[in-house]
Amino acid sequence: MVPRAEFESYYGRPVIKAPSWAARDIAGYFFLGGLAGAGSVLAAGAQLTGRTTLATGMKASSLVAVSLSAAALVNDLGRPSRFPNMLRVLKPTSPMSVGSWVLAGYGPAAGTAALSALTGRLPRTGTAATAAAALLGPVVATYTAVLAADTAVPAWHGAHRELPYLFAASATAAAAGMALVVAPTRESAPARCAALFAAATEQLASQRMERRLGMIAETLREGRAGTLLRAARLLTAVGAAGAVCGTLLPPRAARPVAAASGAALLAGSACTRFGVFAAGVASAEDPRYTVVPQREALRERQGST
Numbered sequence: 001m002v003p004r005a006e007f008e009s010y011y012g013r014p015v016i017k018a019p020s021w022a023a024r025d026i027a028g029y030f031f032l033g034g035l036a037g038a039g040s041v042l043a044a045g046a047q048l049t050g051r052t053t054l055a056t057g058m059k060a061s062s063l064v065a066v067s068l069s070a071a072a073l074v075n076d077l078g079r080p081s082r083f084p085n086m087l088r089v090l091k092p093t094s095p096m097s098v099g100s101w102v103l104a105g106y107g108p109a110a111g112t113a114a115l116s117a118l119t120g121r122l123p124r125t126g127t128a129a130t131a132a133a134a135l136l137g138p139v140v141a142t143y144t145a146v147l148a149a150d151t152a153v154p155a156w157h158g159a160h161r162e163l164p165y166l167f168a169a170s171a172t173a174a175a176a177g178m179a180l181v182v183a184p185t186r187e188s189a190p191a192r193c194a195a196l197f198a199a200a201t202e203q204l205a206s207q208r209m210e211r212r213l214g215m216i217a218e219t220l221r222e223g224r225a226g227t228l229l230r231a232a233r234l235l236t237a238v239g240a241a242g243a244v245c246g247t248l249l250p251p252r253a254a255r256p257v258a259a260a261s262g263a264a265l266l267a268g269s270a271c272t273r274f275g276v277f278a279a280g281v282a283s284a285e286d287p288r289y290t291v292v293p294q295r296e297a298l299r300e301r302q303g304s305t
Contacts, residue, residue, distance in 0.1 A: 023277055027274040028068075028069070031170075033141060036066035037138060037140030038137060040059070040130070043059045051187040053243035059114040060118060086100040087104055095147040099146075106137070109130075110133045113132075131226075138168070142168050145165060145167035147155065151280075152284075153283060154278040154284065159213055163276070166276070167273075169199075170269045173194075173236055176262070178263070181257065185251060195239060195261070198265075228271045229279075232275055233269075235264045236268035242264065
């Protein structure tokens with residue numbers, strides 16, 4: 001009898017090439033883009049409800065965040081001229097192409113909205129720019145999840161259904177945290193609600209992602225990724241709890257608690273993005289996470305026939 005065919009790695013070497021992206025640049029780009037995009041949505045809502053300080057603060061933070069995220073992306077590309085080259089063609093089937101065009105449209109809109117709010121000039125133009133940034137913001141916050149899941153990296157591709165929800169929740173937590181830092185207590189009620197919703201959604205998405213990944217979920221619990229993701233869960237939970245409990249404190253004590261809660265939410269969101277990035281690299285470097293899923297898929301096909 002011929003033995004059953006088994007997938008094996010060549011001398012234990014990785015089956016696929018690990019991402020060559022620098023963690024500081026690309027994971028930072030993931031985090032800052034999420035903060036900018038979700039922040040623009042929160043800024044538009046604040047402007048509609050008359051929370052001017054919150055709206056101005058979030059517009060300014062979104063401008064700074066998208067500027068830093070673009071700088072991180074260009075730094076990883078190596079030469080600034082490579083980013084305009086990405087805009088020569090719009091390819092709807094490419095997350096990188098679509099994301100580049102969305103970022104190119106979002107950046108000027110976020111900048112115009114922030115400058116109008118800070119200077120008080122051209123209010124109608126600022127309102128239109130705020131609306132445009134709010135429409136593009138959710139795409140900016142989540143397209144990086146599609147970009148990562150569209151690769152062959154096991155921990156990213158295997159979680160292609162949950163990763164956009166996780167990134168959206170993480171971006172919302174970051175924006176809520178920034179709002180708690182920059183806004184007075186009387187205007188921060190929407191941010192507190194967003195923080196609680198984001199924390200619950202992020203926890204649910206993380207649990208579903210681990211169940212779907214199976215043995216690949218080990219990369220989310222071990223090593224650098226495990227440390228970062230455990231810190232992310234703790235910081236996000238503490239930040240959300242502080243945001244809600246801060247409303248029960250006297251006004252003088254509520255402000256520093258809100259700022260500390262906001263900082264915890266921002267740190268938790270950053271840890272989530274860096275943790276997911278580290279898990280992806282770890283899953284690509286270990287051949288077990290590529291070979292074993294292939295073996296299981298082969299057995300399922302053989303069993304069905």
